[in-house]
Amino acid sequence: MSNKLKTQSVFAGYLFAIGATAIWSGNFIVARGLSENIAPVSLAFYRWMVAVIVFTPFATKALFHEWPIIKKHIIYFSITSFLGITIFNTLIYFAGHSTTAMNLSLIAITFPIFILLFSRIFFKELITVKKGLGITMVLIGVLFLITKGKLSTLLSISFNIGDVWMLLASIIFAIYSLFLKNKPEGVSVKALQLSTFILGLIFLFPFFLWEQAIVHQTFLNKTTIPPILYVGIFASLCAFVLWNKAIVVLGPFKAGMVYYTLPLFSGFLGYLFLHESIRMIHFYSMALIFLGIIITNQDSENAEN
Numbered sequence: 042m043s044n045k046l047k048t049q050s051v052f053a054g055y056l057f058a059i060g061a062t063a064i065w066s067g068n069f070i071v072a073r074g075l076s077e078n079i080a081p082v083s084l085a086f087y088r089w090m091v092a093v094i095v096f097t098p099f100a101t102k103a104l105f106h107e108w109p110i111i112k113k114h115i116i117y118f119s120i121t122s123f124l125g126i127t128i129f130n131t132l133i134y135f136a137g138h139s140t141t142a143m144n145l146s147l148i149a150i151t152f153p154i155f156i157l158l159f160s161r162i163f164f165k166e167l168i169t170v171k172k173g174l175g176i177t178m179v180l181i182g183v184l185f186l187i188t189k190g191k192l193s194t195l196l197s198i199s200f201n202i203g204d205v206w207m208l209l210a211s212i213i214f215a216i217y218s219l220f221l222k223n224k225p226e227g228v229s230v231k232a233l234q235l236s237t238f239i240l241g242l243i244f245l246f247p248f249f250l251w252e253q254a255i256v257h258q259t260f261l262n263k264t265t266i267p268p269i270l271y272v273g274i275f276a277s278l279c280a281f282v283l284w285n286k287a288i289v290v291l292g293p294f295k296a297g298m299v300y301y302t303l304p305l306f307s308g309f310l311g312y313l314f315l316h317e318s319i320r321m322i323h324f325y326s327m328a329l330i331f332l333g334i335i336i337t338n339q340d341s342e343n344a345e346n
Contacts, residue, residue, distance in 0.1 A: 054290030058299035061283040066306035068130075068276045069145040071268045072137030074315055079260040081134035084269065086249040087261070089126060089242045091273025096238060100231035107232040114225045118236055119244075121224075125217035126241020131248075132210035140203025141317045146307035147183075147326055148207040150300065153334060154179045155215035163219075171336060178333030182326045183208065234281065301334055 075084060104111075111118055136145055154176050160166040168176070224233060261269075287296040304327055311317035 050290055054287050054296070055299065057283045058287035058291060058296045059302070061280040061287060062300050062303055063306045064275050064280040064283070066142075066146060066303050066310060068133070068272050069137070069142040069149070069307045070310045070314060071272050071276075072134050072145060073140075073142045073311065073317075075265060075268055076138040079265050079269075080252050080256055080258075081138065082131055082245070082248045082252040083260050084134045084265075084272075085127075085131040086242070086245050087265075087269045088130065088272045088277065089238055089245065091270060092277035093235070093238045093242055095274050095278055096235055100235035103229045103231040104235050107228050110225055110227045111232065111236050117220070117225065119240055121217060121220045122237040122240035123244050124213055124220065126237055127244040127248075129210055129213050129217060131245070132206050132213065136203040136206035136210065138203060140201050140207065142311035142315060143304060143308040143317060143319065143323055144201075144204055145207050146304040147323070147330060148204060148211055149214075150303050150330065150334065151179055151183055151208075152211045152215045152218065155212050156218055159215055159219060175333040175336035178329050178336065180333075182329030182333060185322070185326045185329060230285065238277075301331060 072084075079087075133145065133149075157166075157168060157172060157176060161168050221233075284296070287299070291299075304323075308317075308319050308323065312319055
């Protein structure tokens with residue numbers, strides 16, 4: 042490949058990664074923007090129902106072909122689906138009821154740090170001094186954000202409950218990601234995604250019925266349908282395709298660094314559509330989180346090289 046073609050390919054890879062990240066940031070805007078119009082479990086249920094309907098034509102062949110492997114490892118797929126589909130995004134929508142889109146996205150990008158911590162705890166992977174420094178900076182950044190710069194509030198545990206829900210979602214996503222790293226051999230990405238979408242939706246259904254019985258309200262209307270279609274089609278399918286293209290062209294490390302711009306997109310969209318304020322506390326927290334993640338990832342990249 043000539044240098045010109047290589048440069049164009051890399052540029053396209055970054056565009057794919059930026060496009061996916063920008064689309065995903067919209068999920069936090071929807072979580073916050075619809076907090077007064079739709080209950081969180083219902084939003085999650087409708088999102089994954091749309092995703093299953095849209096994704097099925099593209100992945101049915103792979104799912105049927107690989108069904109014997111999936112059936113053999115049904116416990117693995119059930120746990121993975123429950124964590125990544127049923128719980129993770131539902132917690133985001135719960136968090137959206139009481140915190141800003143900026144906070145949601147800032148806390149969301151901390152999941153690689155929890156992956157490192159869990160890898161150390163469960164798989165005895167070494168955490169170097171550099172990784173330890175990065176983890177510490179990220180955690181301080183998150184605490185700084187959650188406590189609004191007043192770390193003394195840790196003594197009284199007076200957190201914003203939405204920030205706590207989002208932190209729990211990041212921890213769940215880290216565990217889910219570790220499961221994905223150890224997926225059974227012979228299962229394609231398409232079959233994996235569709236099977237987890239379907240199982241996650243099935244597990245979510247009882248909670249959906251429970252919520253409907255409590256609120257006695259139909260949430261599908263002209264206000265909620267367009268955002269539901271957005272998170273179901275774009276955030277669940279289009280962003281997924283773009284992200285995989287970015288991984289192929291750039292590799293996971295470079296693509297991952299683009300993902301850390303998520304709070305920038307969410308902050309801008311939150312300011313534009315939800316009239317959320319952007320304060321200096323967000324910049325301080327963002328600086329600490331970004332710097333900590335960069336230090337940690339550079340160390341990981343050096344170890345791989």
